[in-house]
Amino acid sequence: MFDTERWTVLAPLLQAATAGRDLLDDTIRRLTPEAVTQVVLDEIGAHDVRLDLRFDGLSTSHLNTDAELVVSLELTDVVRGLYGTAERPPSLAVQTPHAELGEGGLVAWFRSRKDIARNVQGLLSALRPDRPSLDSLAVAFESDKWGDLHWYTQHYERHFARLRDEPVRVLEIGIGGYDDPDRGGASLRMWQRYFRRGLIHGLDIVPKNLTGPRLMAIQGDQADADFLDQLGKSLGPFDVVIDDGSHLNEHVQISFHALFPHVRSGGLYVVEDLQTAYWPGWGGHTEAGPGTSTGMLKSFVDGLNQAEVRDPRAEGSYLERNISGISFHHNIAFVEKGLNAEEGGPEFFRRLY
Ligand SMILES: C[S@@+](CC[C@H](N)C(=O)[O-])C[C@H]1O[C@@H](n2cnc3c(N)ncnc32)[C@H](O)[C@@H]1O
Structure with a gap:
């Protein structure tokens, strides 16, 4: 039902990329250098060079294998550049095409070297991705999370910053493009770029033709709910779940209750477009009370402080024990998963006034 096979090489590789070199080398051997090579080629895309990848004394050619411009690198350095902390590949070696001094003399020869530099630089940039802001990624990938209907990325950036370099699992409900199987995916591409070690899952009621290395x-x-529970068991636990699907109040609540148990402790569950909690046509009402998405989220505030009202020996509900924080912004909320187990104030304090 879920293609868990897809992550069998990627998931352990993303985890090992920041480990010491010996451990990473062992992981590459275990996953096989061929499978790891395929992962890094998917990630860096097409480039007009012959890429000579070396591992354990063996060398293999990839990308434009007819090109005379050859860039040699250790496979381990490439993995560390893409998913680890390495600043630049230390083993880089470039072999440039054979050249004769032609008609244009030295001027033409030097000009031709600029293309070589550009091609090598293009490859190196792909191997050492920069860290653009989420706002600029939203613009680049044409996501409506910033600038169209919403200004969400400022809030996302604040809450996601601590997770950015972690090997996170993200699930977003709502891929976009509605009935068209070939449209949508803007935010998923944005998350793939933002979380350079992230596995990004998108859920949509419409089957989508969406490809990307992660x-x-x-x-x-x-x-x-049963389907979501199976999804969580197969592909979770998730560090981040984002609900940007139908925005119908009933759906938002079903999804939250089914998926929140599959969020990792320290992770976040985000609900977008909470304006529908105030719109009767969407299952909301003007006060956004019980039965609406925002009503559900508001009830978690009382859950956070349950220890102040219940019998100190009684255990709270699953949500009371596992929601450790909630942040509301305009039309969007972030629910933090974590232990909510502090004691309440002593009985005599409650009766002081
Ligand atoms: C607002 S779009 C998502 C946009 C996307 N997250 C982005 O930011 O680029 C909403 C998507 O939710 C999908 N959707 C609607 N009802 C759904 C449901 N019941 N379950 C899953 N997806 C649903 C729609 O097909 C549509 O593609």
Whole structure:
């Protein structure tokens, strides 16, 4: 039902990329250098060079294998550049095409070297991704999370910053493009770029043709709790779940209750477009009370402080024990998963006035 096979090489590689060199080398051997090479080639895309990858004394050619411009690198350095902390590949060696001094003399010869530099630089940039802001990624990938209808990325950046370099698992409900299987994916591409070690899953009721080195499109209904539970068991636990699906109040609540148990401790569950909690046509009402998405989220505030009202010996509900923080911004909320187990104030304090 879920293609868990896809992550069998990527997930351990993303974890090991920041480990010491020996451990990473062992991981590459275990996963096989061929499988790891395929992962890094998917990540860096096409470049007009012959890439000579070396591992354990063996060398293999990739990308434009006819090119005379050859860039040699250790496979381990490439993995560390893409997913680890390495600043630049230390083993870089460039072999340039054979050249004769032609008609244009030295001027023409030097000009031709600029193309070589550009091609090598293009490859190196792909191997050492920069860290653009989420706002600029939203613009680059044409996501509506910044600038169209919403100004969400400022809030995302604040809450996600601590997770940016971690090997996170992200699930976003709602891929975009509605009925068109070939449209959508803007935010998923943005997350793939933002979380350079992230596995990004998108769920949509419409089957989507979406490809990307660390993207997975899943077809299903966010109102089907059993299906969501299976999804969580197969592909979770998730560090981040984002609900940007139908925005119907009933769906938002079903999805939250089904998926929150599959969020990792320290992770976040985000609900977008909470304006629908105030819109009767979407299952909301003007006070956004019980039965609406925002009503559900407001009830978690009382859950956070349950220890102040209940019998100190009684255990709270699952949500009371596992929601450790909530942040509301305009039309978007972030629910933090974590232990909520502090004691309440002593009985005599409650009776002081
Ligand atoms: C607002 S778009 C998502 C946009 C995307 N997250 C982005 O930021 O680029 C909402 C998507 O939710 C999908 N959707 C609607 N109802 C759904 C449901 N019940 N289950 C899953 N997806 C649903 C729609 O097909 C649509 O593609």
